[in-house]
Amino acid sequence: MTKHIIIAGSGFAGTWSALSAARAVALAGKAESIEITVISPEPSLHIRPRLYEAVIENMDPDVGKLFAAVGVKHVAGTVENIHSDWHQVEVQLPNGERKKFAYDKFILAAGSRLFQPPVPGLREHVFNVDQLATAKVLDQHLKALPGRPPSPARNTVVVAGGGFTGIETVAEMPQRLREIFGAEVEFRVVVVEQAPEIGPDLGPGPRPFIEEALAQEGIEIITGTGVAAITGDSVTLGTGEVIATHTVVWTAGARANKLAAQIPGDHDRFGRVDADPYLHAKKAKDIFVTGDVALAATDNLGNNAAMSCQHALSLGRVAGHNAAAELVGLKLHPYSQPKYVTCLDLGPWGAIFSEGWDRQVKFTRDEGKAIKREINTKWIYPPMADRDAVFAVANPDYVIVP
Numbered sequence: 001m002t003k004h005i006i007i008a009g010s011g012f013a014g015t016w017s018a019l020s021a022a023r024a025v026a027l028a029g030k031a032e033s034i035e036i037t038v039i040s041p042e043p044s045l046h047i048r049p050r051l052y053e054a055v056i057e058n059m060d061p062d063v064g065k066l067f068a069a070v071g072v073k074h075v076a077g078t079v080e081n082i083h084s085d086w087h088q089v090e091v092q093l094p095n096g097e098r099k100k101f102a103y104d105k106f107i108l109a110a111g112s113r114l115f116q117p118p119v120p121g122l123r124e125h126v127f128n129v130d131q132l133a134t135a136k137v138l139d140q141h142l143k144a145l146p147g148r149p150p151s152p153a154r155n156t157v158v159v160a161g162g163g164f165t166g167i168e169t170v171a172e173m174p175q176r177l178r179e180i181f182g183a184e185v186e187f188r189v190v191v192v193e194q195a196p197e198i199g200p201d202l203g204p205g206p207r208p209f210i211e212e213a214l215a216q217e218g219i220e221i222i223t224g225t226g227v228a229a230i231t232g233d234s235v236t237l238g239t240g241e242v243i244a245t246h247t248v249v250w251t252a253g254a255r256a257n258k259l260a261a262q263i264p265g266d267h268d269r270f271g272r273v274d275a276d277p278y279l280h281a282k283k284a285k286d287i288f289v290t291g292d293v294a295l296a297a298t299d300n301l302g303n304n305a306a307m308s309c310q311h312a313l314s315l316g317r318v319a320g321h322n323a324a325a326e327l328v329g330l331k332l333h334p335y336s337q338p339k340y341v342t343c344l345d346l347g348p349w350g351a352i353f354s355e356g357w358d359r360q361v362k363f364t365r366d367e368g369k370a371i372k373r374e375i376n377t378k379w380i381y382p383p384m385a386d387r388d389a390v391f392a393v394a395n396p397d398y399v400i401v402p
Ligand SMILES: Cc1cc2nc3c(=O)[nH]c(=O)nc-3n(C[C@H](O)[C@H](O)[C@H](O)COP(=O)(O)OP(=O)(O)OC[C@H]3O[C@@H](n4cnc5c(N)ncnc54)[C@H](O)[C@@H]3O)c2cc1C
Pocket: 008, 009, 010, 011, 012, 013, 014, 039, 040, 041, 042, 044, 045, 046, 047, 048, 049, 050, 051, 052, 077, 078, 079, 080, 109, 110, 111, 112, 129, 130, 131, 165, 257, 259, 290, 291, 292, 293, 306, 307, 308, 309, 310, 311, 312, 343
């Protein structure tokens, strides 16, 4: 009888789960008896790490052909409910129909969403770079600004949140505005960070470089206060200061997809499901969690996977392998990713490449930027190759680290 692996999501974790599961099934010679199905709104992988960039092209490579090449089915739809007790998921299809899919192994790879706290005006007035559709809305808004009457509000962009995404977004903004308006128009670009310092999670190593890069672009850094209210014309800070602006970009944090809450067991403060070393959800038999929905230890030193593409790629390979391995009798592969690197884009200044959880800076400026370019245009893209080439990099041991 055919056994079913169902994967929710075709992002980094979902795509690599599918490829890795297909590899394991092929290795065991069981392709005839295992069906692997990815369910997601469309058969494409959205390249979320690049959505802060000015040019929003080639951000959603097609994975349909890739899946077909390795025998994975794709169903367009959205998983709405996970019934772990009776091994079923309920899916909303594009035609409005609701359909149930039974699984032997289910992999939740539905990613994360921008966290939007109840700040007055936030939902109505902010832009974000969290999803491809919302990054396109921001892009269209910026490109339409020259059509508005000149005013301080038109010529000011405020980025709320000075973490990784906020810094990358704001660092790119002056150049983006110069390209839209021309060099002669003056802008005000501001980043607001609630913590006492910019890049609070990035630590002291990268900070001087971040400050230098933002200063070079004339970006104002406001720290120690948050955004208290937003209208279409202004943002009010916790200090009471009001900044006239038509453009507030919200970047402050992510939360696991709400489907994660339907999986029994412990969840962390980001809503991620507690996973064992093989990426089983600890309290739900036959469910694996991966990518941004998984709380998984990367090493024996107490570090957990970040909500990052870097971790999602490896988490995906391991979850897919293990889901298939349990069905075809292969050895399970424990998840381990002790090497951690970050590459932070700082706009025209360049980029910082760091190693370790304490972020020791190894490359800056053009050298860092060259690595960032390589990551953003090659390493994180799905392979468009033949079956054997795909399987060679779908190994759960495979890591891309410079
Ligand atoms: C602006 C920005 C910059 C970033 N920069 C970096 C960086 O420099 N380095 C880094 O490592 N990470 C970075 N990240 C984080 C990285 O993008 C995420 O950690 C990564 O995308 C997580 O991969 P994932 O596969 O778990 O989820 P996602 O990429 O979010 O994919 C989720 C998939 O699930 C699908 N889905 C959602 N809901 C459902 C549902 N109900 N049913 C079925 N399918 C569903 C989606 O359509 C999508 O296919 C950045 C993120 C952003 C937004």
